[in-house]
Amino acid sequence: MILIRKIHRWYILALLNAVLVLACSSTPAFAGKMLVAAVMSSDIPRYNIAHRSLVKALAQKGYDQSIVEIIAHAPNPDPISFANVIRKFQALGADLIVTYGAPATLAAIREATGIPILFVDVYAPVETGVTRSMTFARKNLSGISSKVPMITLVKTAMDIRKIKKLGVIYNSREAGSLVQFQELKRIAVQEGFAVVDANLSTSGGLDQVLNALLPQIDCLFVSECFIASRQLERIITRANSFRVPVISLIPDSVEKGAMVSLEISPAEQGQMAGEYAARVLNGAIPGEMPILVPNKIDLVVNMRAAKVLDLHLPPLGHNVKIFK
Numbered sequence: 001m002i003l004i005r006k007i008h009r010w011y012i013l014a015l016l017n018a019v020l021v022l023a024c025s026s027t028p029a030f031a032g033k034m035l036v037a038a039v040m041s042s043d044i045p046r047y048n049i050a051h052r053s054l055v056k057a058l059a060q061k062g063y064d065q066s067i068v069e070i071i072a073h074a075p076n077p078d079p080i081s082f083a084n085v086i087r088k089f090q091a092l093g094a095d096l097i098v099t100y101g102a103p104a105t106l107a108a109i110r111e112a113t114g115i116p117i118l119f120v121d122v123y124a125p126v127e128t129g130v131t132r133s134m135t136f137a138r139k140n141l142s143g144i145s146s147k148v149p150m151i152t153l154v155k156t157a158m159d160i161r162k163i164k165k166l167g168v169i170y171n172s173r174e175a176g177s178l179v180q181f182q183e184l185k186r187i188a189v190q191e192g193f194a195v196v197d198a199n200l201s202t203s204g205g206l207d208q209v210l211n212a213l214l215p216q217i218d219c220l221f222v223s224e225c226f227i228a229s230r231q232l233e234r235i236i237t238r239a240n241s242f243r244v245p246v247i248s249l250i251p252d253s254v255e256k257g258a259m260v261s262l263e264i265s266p267a268e269q270g271q272m273a274g275e276y277a278a279r280v281l282n283g284a285i286p287g288e289m290p291i292l293v294p295n296k297i298d299l300v301v302n303m304r305a306a307k308v309l310d311l312h313l314p315p316l317g318h319n320v321k322i323f324k
Contacts, residue, residue, distance in 0.1 A: 033069045034096070034281055037089035039082065039108065041101025041174075042226035043074035046251045050100060050120050050270035057274020063281060077226050082107035090115060096280055098273065099143075102128045102175040109141065116280045119143030120273045121266060123176035123224060123249075124183075125291055130175075134291045142276060142286035144269045145293050148249060150183045152299060153262040154191065157219055157247045159314050160259065160306065167217035167244070168197045169209065169235070171225035180223045180249070203227050210235065214242040222248040222258070232256050243309055254302045254323045259309070261300045268294040 036058075040047040051072055058068065071089070075081035086108050089097060097117045099105040105119040106129065117140055124147045125131045131141060157163065166188065170181040181197060188195045196217055198209040206227065214220070220239050222228045228235060229250055236257040239246050245259035253261045272292050280286055302323045306313050316322070 033067060034063070035089075035092060035094045036068055036070045036096045036098060036277065036281075037086075037092070037094040038070060038072040038098040038100070039085055039089070039104045040072070040074035041082075041099070041103040041105075042077045042229070044226065044229045046121060046229075046266040047074070047100040049251075049266040050273070051098075053267040053270025054098065054120065054274040054277060055270075057271045058277055061275065061278035063278055068281070077103065079103070079107060083111050086111040096277060098277065102130060103173075105130050105143070106175060109138070112140075115140065116286045117141045117143075118273055118276055118280065118286060120269050121146045123147055124179045127179045127182075128175035131291060134293075139285065139287035142289040143291060144273050144276075145291050146264045146269060147293070148262050148264060148297055150180065150249075150262075151187055151190075153247055153249065153260060154184070154187050156262075156299060156301065156316075156320070157245065157260050158191065159316075160301070160311055161219060161245060163191075163193045163218045165194045165196050165217045167213045167220040168195055168223065169200050169213070169220065169225070169228050170197065170223040171201055171227065172199050173201060174225045177223040177225035177228075180221075184221060200225065200227050203231065206231055206234070210238045214239060214244055217244060219259075220244050220246045222246055222250065222253070224248075224250055232258075240305075240308055245305065245309055245311065254300045254305075257302070257305055257308075259302050259305045259311075261298075261302075263298045263300065264294050265296050265298075268296050 075085045082104050090112055097108050097112055097115050099108050099119045100121050102122045105122055108117050122130055125145050168181050168184055170177040172178050185195050198213050200209055233256045236246050247260045248258050249262055251263045298321055300321045300323055
């Protein structure tokens with residue numbers, strides 16, 4: 001298996017500074033190997049799952065620990081931290097930068113010069129400004145999109161409970177989360193319901209957001225922003241106390257109590273990215289490789305949540321998975 005060094009957030013800058021000094025004065029630890037630098041937009045399960053799958057796929061393609069050194073890191077989720085880490089990896093001469101999520105990807109596009117970039121789990125790469133089209137991106141960029149048909153999620157929720165007001169928790173500082181909110185506003189006009197939004201920028205503001213939001217909505221959409229992903233179970237517990245069903249695109253959200261989820265497999269994204277990474281390390285140009293979309297999308301309805309909220313499940317299509 002390829003060696004992974006997943007560094008604690010508080011330690012990474014000191015480590016990279018030390019390696020830079022060694023690179024100038026002696027032979028660095030990864031001399032003779034290719035260096036793959038992985039930067040996560042936040043330290044959440046879906047990125048870790050995707051990364052493990054990428055590492056496995058690279059090993060299957062012959063890029064094992066004798067050939068490739070991988071340093072994986074989730075810095076503080078802010079633009080300055082992303083930029084600093086990417087600059088450090090560029091100074092170390094990384095052969096490939098892998099980014100997870102739109103924030104880290106956008107930072108890599110701005111900061112990395114001449115290094116191939118592969119992104120993973122970016123919702124709506126075109127709409128977030130990561131790439132200009134799904135066919136060909138920037139010369140040094142390609143990756144995996146996690147965009148799903150949001151209307152499918154919303155209509156499934158509306159079949160279970162009539163929605164007059166949909167609450168949306170998002171973070172305007174995270175491109176993917178913001179795009180999801182904007183998509184829901186367009187769907188609301190089309191389907192005839194109102195959107196009540198809550199811009200969650202700090203974890204300390206969660207209780208205030210929930211207290212203001214839950215009494216006035218019929219259903220709650222939780223976007224894939226960092227804070228909401230980390231606090232999802234807490235959000236669902238509070239929503240249940242107001243008898244408000246939760247819907248989300250966050251992987252495994254139904255297992256945490258959400259009513260409906262529409263999910264792309266992080267493991268499949270990592271597998272696809274790993275195969276792309278092997279091609280890039282073998283000399284392929286990322287910009288000539290089309291953006292990929294995983295084949296497996298799961299629409300999941302939670303029977304347990306329906307019972308808790310005293311909601312009746314209507315007949316559901318054959319493409320719906322039931323969580324019991």
